[in-house]
Amino acid sequence: MTDTFRDTLYTIDHSGRRKWVYPSLVRGRLYWPRFVVAYILMLVYLVMPWIKVAGQQAIFLNIVNRRFVFFGVEFWATDTFYLFLVLGGLAIALFFFTSLFGRLWCGWACPETVFLEFLFRPIERAIEGNSAQRLRLDQQPWNFTKIWKKLLKHGLCAFFAWILASTFLAYFIGAETLIQMMQGSPTDNLVPFSLTIIFMGLMGFQFGWFREQFCTVLCPYARFQSVLMDSNSLVVGYDSVRGEPRGKAKKGQSDQELGDCVDCGLCVRVCPTGIDIRNGMQLECINCTACIDACDSIMQKLGRPLGLIRYDTENGLNGERRRILRPRVFIYGFILIAFLTAFAFKLNNRVLSETQIIRGARDVPYSALANGQITNHLHLKISNKSKQLRHYSVSTSEPGISLLVPNSPYPVEPGLIVTTPLFVNFDKSKLNAGKLKIVIKISDDSGYSELREVTLLGPDE
C-alpha cells in the first residue's frame, strides 16, 4: 500500500481542479435502515411547523419577538440559562456519541447526507442515470438531450429546495403566517421572500455543486472529530489483516497467497466523498456505510464471509480487544447526565413570572410631599411568561411605608412584559444618612412570590 493518497484530497486532481464524484448506488443491508431513518427525519422536518402543541407551533423560533417555543414550552430571550443547558448538553451529547459511535451523525442524520443522498441524488439518478451515464452526460457536448435532462433535474431540485427553504422559514416566522404571506405580493414581505430565495440559492449551491466538499473542507465537526475518537470508537473500516494482500489470483497463483480483497474497486466507486476506505481512517469518510454494502455484495458473490469492510473499532479491525466502556465514555456520559438533569430540574421548577424593581435614570431621586412625607418613584417591570392572565400585588412588612401602583392587584396579559410606576411613600424620620433599605414582596395569583430589596432615597439631614 502506498501513502501517496495522503498528499492530496481525493476530489482534487494534480492540477488543482476538482474531480467530480459520481458515486454508484448499492442497496445493501445498511442502505435500507439509512433510507428509513432519512425519510423519517425529512418527514419530521417537514411536518413539525404544522403540528400544534398547546395551541402553538411545535417548534417555533420567533426571533423577531424573541420567543422560542418547543412543544408547548415557551422560552424567552432572557432564559439564557436554558439555552446554556441545551447547547452545553448538545455539545456533550456530540462528544459522548462520537466517542462511542464515531461519525454516526454524519452518515445517518446530518442534513447534508440526508438531503443529498436521499432526495437530490435520487432525482439526479432518476433523470441522468447511473454513475457511468452521469459521467458520460457531463463529458458530452451540449445537445438537446443534455439540455433537457439538466433543465429537468435542476427544475425538480429547485422545486424541492423551495419546499425545504419554505419549511425552514416556517420555523422562524410561523407556518400559518408564511402561507398568508405567500398569498400576497412578494413586495409586501420582501425580507421573508428574499430569505426564501437565499435559502434556495444556498441549497442549490450546496446540493447541486459543493456537495462532498462541505464535509471534506468546511464542516467543523469533521475537523475536531479526531480528538473525540480513539481506537475504541466505532468506525467504518477495512479489515486489512483479512483483506491484504489484495488482488485477483493470477494464472497459476493460489487463492491462499492473497487476502479476501479482490481489488474490485466497488468500495471506491460507491463512496460519496470519493475516498478509498482501504487506506485507513480518513477525515473525508462520513461513515455512510455505502462501502460496507458494496463490499458485502462482492463477498456474497464470492462466497466469502461478509464484513471485510464493516462497522468496527480500530482495535477490532487490528484483531485487538474492543473496549466499549472507557474513561472518556464515563466522563462524557456523566457530564451529559448532569446537563440533562439540570435542564429537567430547571424546566420542572420553571417560574413563569419574572419581576424587577428599577429606578429610572431620568427620575428625580425623591420628592417631598405636601404632608411632609418623602416619595420615591420606582418602576415595576413584570414579565408574565404563562398563558393565563395574572394579577400581581406588591406589599412590604415595613411599618409606615405605603406602596402605590396604578392598579392593585395589577393585571398582566399572558406573554406580555409591562412596566408600571411604583411609588413608595414614607416618613422622613425613617431615613438613615439619606437612605432606607426595605424589602418589597411581589406576588401573583398563581402562587409566585419574590422578595426584592430596595434602597429608598431622601434628604440627608
Added chain:
Amino acid sequence: MNNSSTLSKFQYYKWPLAIVLFFICLAIFHSFLLMTAFSKHPDAVDQAPYEKGIAYQQVIDKIENAYVWGLKTEISISSADPDNQREVSVNILETKTPKLSIDKVTIRSFRANDSSLDQEKELNSVVGDYGNYRQILNLPKGLWIFEITIVTPQGEALVKKQKFLS
C-alpha cells in the same frame, strides 16, 4: 364566481410564480453578462487558471530560494556595437557557506510591450572565477528586464534585474 375563484388561485401561487420569475430574470441577466463577456472580452475567461497558478507558484518558489540562499547578483552590460551586440556579465555573490554548486545560469531578457526581441540564453562561466558568467546578447537601447535563473542541485533560484541601456 369563476373570476373570483381564478383570482383566489392566482393569489395563492404568487410566491412560487415570483420565485420562478426571479430565476428566469437571473438566467436572462447572466446570459446577457456572458454574451457581453464573450463578445467584448474573450480573454476574460482564462482557459488554464490552475496551470498558470502552478507556474506562478514555481516562479515565487525560485525567488524565495534566491532569498533563502542569500544570493546577490550584479549585472553589468557593455556598450553596444553597431549590431546592438553587448556583453552581459553576471556576477553571483552569495552569503551562504559552503558555496552553492551552480550547474547552469540562464538569462532571459525582454522589453515591456515588445516581445519581438525576447531572448533566453545560457551564460558561460568564466574559468577560475566562481560566480562570474558572461554572454553576448542582442540588446538595442531601451529599458530591459532580465530574469537570471541559477540552477543548482538543490533547485532553481530566480533573480530579476532591470537596466536602461543607452
